[in-house]
Amino acid sequence: MTETGDAEKPAPTPARAWRVVLEKIENDLLEGTLGPGDRLPPERELAATLGVGRSSVREALRVLEVMGLIRTATGSGPTAGAIVTATPQGGLAQLLRLQVAAQGFPIPDVYETRLLLEEWAVAHLAGLSDTDLADARATLAAMDHPDVTIEEFLSLDSQFHLRLTEAAGNVVVSATMAGLRTTIESYIRSGADRIPDWGTTGERLRHEHADILAAIDRGDAEAARSLVRSHITGYYADAGLPMPTDA
Known part of the structure; x- marks a missing residue:
């Protein structure tokens, strides 16, 4: 039987899963891992790393975009994806x-x-x-x-x-x-x-x-x-x- 201390943490509920993504990006900004002009990891990678669904990642990105912290663009190339903005x-x-x-x-x-x-x-x-x-x-x-x-x-x-x-x-x-x-x-x-x-x-x-x-x-x-x-x-x-x- 697995001890309580070794048990895996339960996955966040869908209603709060997008907050996990927000907190991760916020911590990266505070620690300097991310900065203006940097590109966020792809949706699939964020979802797998944080143990949330891609829909939760997209919800978090929409919130960040409304806040003016990132800009998003579809397609491929240097301007595609979610990029941290310098002046929100x-x-x-x-x-x-x-x-x-x-x-x-x-x-x-x-x-x-x-x-x-x-x-x-x-x-x-x-x-x-x-x-x-x-x-x-x-x-x-x-x-x-x-x-x-x-x-x-x-x-x-x-x-x-x-x-x-x-x-x-x-x-x-x-x-x-x-x-x-x-x-x-x-x-x-x-x-x-x-x-x-x-x-x-x-x-x-x-x-x-x-x-x-x-x-x-x-x-x-x-x-x-x-x-x-x-x-x-x-x-x-x-x-x-x-x-x-x-x-």
Whole structure:
């Protein structure tokens, strides 16, 4: 009779088998066995090594792909199979969007997080000697078009702020902002309906955007930080949106 200590561990149940694959790949990433650009072992090999079905391997790979940790391609050749990606910001952004959609993040928390990220981004940009802000400038130019609608203006406004965080060069910051963008657009759009004189407000926002860029261009980090904070909080107050400290 085989002793308990020598008995083989039971195979994982199908409902949890895909987690075994996830844990294996996670451990390999943490230990440095796998890294960006590396190809995962074939499905058949992973299934045999881990004692799970190939369907469980495929389920785990789908989860990793949604998370942005791998990309998969069929066929043969150097681009086929499952390959570890170097910049999984798309997956992070998608997960944040889903959490917000499921009301996992309260809107006041999103607002405060936006302030933290954007204040850091503009101050960081102001400290750089060579920064490409062409996309941000192009967005502002589009906002100045005489025929731009309120909806288009607000969409471009959100895009402008996203372009600034992207230009700062921190992929985690830009991915977080991208994940929060839908929610940010939602509350600035709903707030616009409560602004009695949109023409005046829109003109003020245009000037504030230009002032933020000007502070970045002259390397004034403190001014850039102060301007972006007053810009965001000012709109929040004008639109009648509840501040995070409200009861």
